[in-house]
Amino acid sequence: MERSFKDEDSARASSEFLIEHQSRTRSPSQKPWSKLKAAILIVLFLVGSLELIVLETILVRMSEKNSCPPTLLGELNSLVPNFPIKPMLFRKDPSATVDHDSEQSRNETRDNWLSYMPRGNGFIAVNDSAHFPSNALLVKYAIMDRYNDLTSGSAEGQQDHAQHGDHDRRGSKSHRHVDHCFRYLRQSLLCCGDTALEGQDPNTDKAATNGVGAVHMCKDFEAIRSWAEDNRLVDHKGE
Structure with a gap:
């Protein structure tokens, strides 16, 4: 066991x-x-x-x-940065308009307006542009060019009036361009809404203002031009 x-x-x-x-x-x-x-x-x-x-x-x-919220006077798709605001005192600029008398004045006015133009004419290179609405940053230069022609009695301006009928003038490419630029000016007027108050012209007793001598709150134009040149689509400037 x-x-x-x-x-x-x-x-x-x-x-x-x-x-x-x-x-x-x-x-x-x-x-x-x-x-x-x-x-x-x-x-x-x-x-x-x-x-x-x-x-x-x-x-x-x-x-x-x-x-x-969208920035005032900014770009809807945020393709353009926000620029600083700075006070601007506008003074009388004799070269902003022609004196309707001399070729020298017309050339000076033209050069003055060209000085505002960034290199590349304000056309900006945008990546994947097909994804955004068609917009272009443009400096209103052509309107000054045609303004000089039409107010100076230049050969081109005279030919427009002497050689073309009313219908042809309205349909011409140059006139369509001027109309296009005026529409841009209208849009800027309605969009900007500059509410700076201008005082009476101290050089006159009339209850009126000449549009100079008042401080406006503006975007830094030099910063805008510098950015436009850094991001330009083309290299030429002017015409």
Whole structure:
């Protein structure tokens, strides 16, 4: 009987040893799978975190874009930066208009207007322009050019009046260009809404103002011109 118990204990011990041995035998094959599983979980965690960061960035930018109201006299698509505002004291500028008397005055007026023109004529290079409405930053130069022609009795101006009928003048390319520029001036008038108050001209007793000597709050024109030249589409200036 005692031997039977010993045999049973021996068999149980052998079974336990066999199970332990099998367990130890399997463990090497399980370790690589555990490492692979951990690596997969880490990768999934990193990818998920990256996606959350990207999504949050997009939502923040969309929120900022929607929460910021359009800038007065700014660009609707935010393609042009906001420029600083500075006080401007407008004084009489004799070269802003011709004296209707001399060729020298016309040339000086032309050069004066050209001095406002940025290199590249105000045409700006825009990436992916097909995604935005058709807009161009233009300096109103051509209207001055035609103004000189029509008020100076130049050969071109005289030929327009002498050689063409009323219908032809309205349909000519040059006149359409002038009309286009006047429409730009009208838009600027209606959009800018300059509310600076001008006092009476101190050089006269009349209750009137001559449009100079008053301070206006304006965009920094030199900053605008500098930006336009840095982002110009073409290199030429003038005609």
